[in-house]
Amino acid sequence: MENVTIFNHPLIQHKISILRSKSTGTNEFRALIEEIAMLMGYEALRDLPLADVEVETPIETCMTPMISGKKLAVVPILRAGLGMVNGILALVPSAKVGHVGLYRDEVTHEPHEYYCKLPTPIELRTIVVTDPMLATGGSAVAAVNFIKEHGGRHIKFMSIIAAPEGLKRLHEAHPDIQIYVGHLDRCLNEDAYICPGLGDAGDRIFGTR
Numbered sequence: 398m399e400n401v402t403i404f405n406h407p408l409i410q411h412k413i414s415i416l417r418s419k420s421t422g423t424n425e426f427r428a429l430i431e432e433i434a435m436l437m438g439y440e441a442l443r444d445l446p447l448a449d450v451e452v453e454t455p456i457e458t459c460m461t462p463m464i465s466g467k468k469l470a471v472v473p474i475l476r477a478g479l480g481m482v483n484g485i486l487a488l489v490p491s492a493k494v495g496h497v498g499l500y501r502d503e504v505t506h507e508p509h510e511y512y513c514k515l516p517t518p519i520e521l522r523t524i525v526v527t528d529p530m531l532a533t534g535g536s537a538v539a540a541v542n543f544i545k546e547h548g549g550r551h552i553k554f555m556s557i558i559a560a561p562e563g564l565k566r567l568h569e570a571h572p573d574i575q576i577y578v579g580h581l582d583r584c585l586n587e588d589a590y591i592c593p594g595l596g597d598a599g600d601r602i603f604g605t606r
């Protein structure tokens with residue numbers, strides 16, 4: 398699939414396996430979500446624009462590339478996407494952070510929006526949307542719709558675990574965005590949870606329920 402990257406790096410696979418275990422506690426779970434986001438971000442940000450700046454080394458003055466401007470926005474989908482933000486900020490500390498608030502209705506599994514605040518000028522920024530879980534794809538499609546309605550154009554979507562159904566839905570709804578997935582799982586169950594998955598990502602990150 399064009400514009401879709403599924404990671405098969407052993408470090409990412411190893412960390413995802415620990416995340417899956419129901420005996421992994423909140424502390425370790427949070428740390429792993431952050432580490433995986435950083436490893437995925439390293440690859441997803443390989444096309445960040447560079448501009449030469451003048452630097453004086455102990456030997457001489459030279460022109461050398463640095464990430465240009467302050468054009469990156471990280472936009473977590475609340476709540477669980479928040480867990481990935483620090484992993485990206487470790488790579489690009491100057492990035493701005495927006496938020497899109499969505500929750501899935503427990504019965505219909507349809508996403509409901511409750512919050513949106515994006516850094517300006519959003520149309521000039523590379524936007525990295527984070528959410529550890531891409532299940533039916535409803536939340537991801539709604540978040541990207543939302544960001545596009547606000548003027549966002551250069552969008553990357555990063556999820557740690559995806560179901561084939563959700564990946565297909567997001568790619569078909571937004572073929573222009575780049576999608577990065579840590580691991581593609583088997584399917585959804587009748588409650589629209591990813592199998593084998595890791596359970597409810599928000600609850601495991603924040604220690605709720």
Ligand code: PRP
Nearest residue numbers: 475476477500501532533534535536599
């Ligand atoms: C989870 C997850 C995604 C969404 C994925 O959030 O973090 O946002 O479900 O499911 P979908 O692909 O079927 O839309 P949830 O709605 O549980 O909210 P939370 O992060 O606040 O727990």
Ligand code: URA
Nearest residue numbers: 532590591596597598
């Ligand atoms: N949201 C989650 O947190 N986990 C799933 O498996 C599906 C949606």
